[in-house]
Amino acid sequence: MTGIYVHIPFCAQRCTYCDFYFVTTEKSHAPFIEALCTEIRLRAATYATKDPVGTIYFGGGTPSLLHPDDLGRIIETLNEHFDCSDVQETTLEVNPEDITPEYLAAVRALGIDRLSVGIQSFFEPDLRFMNRIHDAKQARDVVGSVRAGGFDNFSIDLIFGLPDQPPEYWSANLEIAASLDVPHISTYGLTIEDGTPLKNRLDRGLFEPSSEEDMSDQFQFTMAYLRDRGFEHYEISSFARPGHRAVHNHRYWSHHNYLGFGPSAHSFWWSGLPASRWANVRNLRRYEALLMQHVAPVDETERLALDSLADEYVMLRLRTADGLDIEELESRYGVDLLIDRVDELADLESSGFIRPIRNHTIQLTDLGKTVCDTVTARLLPG
Numbered sequence: 001m002t003g004i005y006v007h008i009p010f011c012a013q014r015c016t017y018c019d020f021y022f023v024t025t026e027k028s029h030a031p032f033i034e035a036l037c038t039e040i041r042l043r044a045a046t047y048a049t050k051d052p053v054g055t056i057y058f059g060g061g062t063p064s065l066l067h068p069d070d071l072g073r074i075i076e077t078l079n080e081h082f083d084c085s086d087v088q089e090t091t092l093e094v095n096p097e098d099i100t101p102e103y104l105a106a107v108r109a110l111g112i113d114r115l116s117v118g119i120q121s122f123f124e125p126d127l128r129f130m131n132r133i134h135d136a137k138q139a140r141d142v143v144g145s146v147r148a149g150g151f152d153n154f155s156i157d158l159i160f161g162l163p164d165q166p167p168e169y170w171s172a173n174l175e176i177a178a179s180l181d182v183p184h185i186s187t188y189g190l191t192i193e194d195g196t197p198l199k200n201r202l203d204r205g206l207f208e209p210s211s212e213e214d215m216s217d218q219f220q221f222t223m224a225y226l227r228d229r230g231f232e233h234y235e236i237s238s239f240a241r242p243g244h245r246a247v248h249n250h251r252y253w254s255h256h257n258y259l260g261f262g263p264s265a266h267s268f269w270w271s272g273l274p275a276s277r278w279a280n281v282r283n284l285r286r287y288e289a290l291l292m293q294h295v296a297p298v299d300e301t302e303r304l305a306l307d308s309l310a311d312e313y314v315m316l317r318l319r320t321a322d323g324l325d326i327e328e329l330e331s332r333y334g335v336d337l338l339i340d341r342v343d344e345l346a347d348l349e350s351s352g353f354i355r356p357i358r359n360h361t362i363q364l365t366d367l368g369k370t371v372c373d374t375v376t377a378r379l380l381p382g
Contacts, residue, residue, distance in 0.1 A: 001054030002047070003251035004082070006036070006074060007262030008063040009284055012097075016131045016201070017159075019193035021264035021282045022061045032284065033070050035291040037077040039261050042296055044081035047259060050271065052083040055248035056090040058112075064094035068106035075110055089114055089153075089247040096134040096142040104149025114246075115154040116186075117142055122176045123169050126162055131197070143180045153244060155184035160218045161210040162190055170218055171225070178229045183244040186237050187222050189215050216370040223366050234321045236372055253316045255309070263287040263297070274303035310335045311380045318376050323363035335381040337362070344378045 010029065011022040026032070056078065058071070071092070078084055091114040092107055099117075121127055124136045134142075146154050156177060160170050177185055192198050192209060201207060223233055231239040235253060238246065251258055260267045264282040269275065281287050281299040290297040304312075310333035317324040330336045337345065345362070348354045353368035353375050368375050 001086070001088075001256070002051040002082075003055045003057070003248055003256065003258035004053055004078065005248075005258060005260045005265055006056070006058045006063075007260065007265040007280075008058060008060040008066055009263050010060065010065045011062045012065065012133055013131065014197065016129065016198040017190060017192070017196055019196050020061065023284050026284070029066060029070055031288050033073060035288040035297075036074060036262055038291040038294065039297065040074075040077045041081055042291075042294065043259055043261070047269070048082045051257060052086055053078070054086070054088050055251060056084070056087060057248045058090075058092045059116075060093055062095055062098070062118075063092055064098035064103070068103065068110065071107060071112075072110050087111075091116055091246070091248055093118065096138040099142055099145050099149075101145070101149060104146070104151065108150050113151075113153060115146055115151050117146065117154060117156045119156045120159045121162075121169070122173050126159075126165060126169065129162060130159070140176065140180075143182060153183065155186055155244075155246065156182050157186045157188065159188050159190050160222065161215045163207045163209055165210075171221065174222060174225050178226070183241045184246065185226065185231065185239045187219075187239065188237055189219060219370055220366055223369065232321065236319045236369055253320050255313055255316060270304075270309070274305050275309055277302045277304060306333055307381070309333060314379055314381065315376045318362065318364060318379070319372060321363070323361040324379075326357070326360045326362065329381075333381075337379060337381065340381055341379050348375060348378065 007021070009022050009032070010026055011024050013024055014022070056075075058074075063071075075090075090112045092112045093116045095118050118132075119134075119139045119142065120130055120132055122136055122139045127134065127136060127139070143156070158173050158177065160173075162169075174185075190210070192202055202209065222239075226239045227233055231241060232245070233239050234245055235249070238249065240246070255270070257269050257271075258267060259269075260280065263280055263284050266277065266279045268277050278298050278301040280297045281290065287297045310329065313329060313333055314324060314337075324337075326337055345354070345357070348368070349356060352365055353371065355363045355365055362379075364372060364375060
């Protein structure tokens with residue numbers, strides 16, 4: 001089944017760390033909604049009959065800035081042009097400041113059954129450093145509001161590794177989330193990306209970033225703390241109570257097809273070789289202008305041979321608790337790591353980065369998860 005991602009590029013203000021595509025000056029969303037629905041119709045002409053839709057995810061940006069009527073029109077257009085009769089999960093990213101009982105009732109009536117809430121921290125100094133709009137009280141209150149709105153399936157985002165953050169703040173963030181019985185937590189180490197306000201502040205010497213050692217310690221603490229409280233650590237950044245894993249994200253980690261709509265959205269399609277990946281233009285005005293002419297708003301296209309796909313599969317599967325299936329890698333991608341990387345595998349196991357191979361599966365240890373990219377690089381077959 002196909003996953004669908006819809007990128008909503010609107011934000012009320014810029015967070016210091018964010019490098020996703022967004023705009024903060026749009027007063028009317030109507031031209032974007034029209035363009036987005038046109039893009040859905042264009043893509044449906046090629047892909048609607050190939051695969052039914054399994055999941056829908058509204059990301060951004062800040063999708064909760066859209067009026068429910070606009071969300072309804074997008075969902076209606078998807079239903080008209082794709083087979084959405086068996087969708088397993090429809091997720092909407094929301095910010096705490098946008099949540100009202102009326103809004104939650106409206107989006108639930110549209111069939112949205114999962115929320116991803118951008119809390120990031122329960123502490124005021126952290127929120128001010130990140131230039132978040134909501135305050136600490138809204139961060140703590142939103143979980144109760146979401147439940148009162150009928151959503152039992154939801155996730156919250158939390159960020160660790162903030163410069164000069166008191167050590168007790170991060171443990172308290174996790175404690176608060178666990179005490180609120182949040183069903184899913186996504187934790188992200190703060191990254192400083194080029195072109196962000198945070199990078200500009202770093203270049204001006206206004207703060208010192210957290211050390212790799214501190215980041216590693218916080219991540220290892222996170223893994224142990226949440227596991228002890230009943231969470232499954234099923235992907236590097238993802239912790240879920242049993243039965244609450246993100247179905248949509250699983251599509252990315254399993255190399256399944258997905259279609260992205262909206263400016264900067266990415267798509268992946270593999271029905272034969274070469275597979276295709278493409279990215280939409282990262283400019284709202286150009287996106288709208290192209291679609292006014294009924295031209296696909298694609299900026300970059302990549303053709304992926306089997307070797308490149310094998311590299312991706314290794315990278316994606318090592319991030320998951322299920323691990324990398326060696327037999328699947330050989331049968332689907334033609335790569336035998338037990339021959340091609342036997343010395344690397346032995347060294348990684350003796351160094352404590354991977355577990356002993358059982359059931360033809362390579363899994364990272366907790367130590368290996370702190371250096372996942374390094375381990376992956378040593379095992380890439382390409």
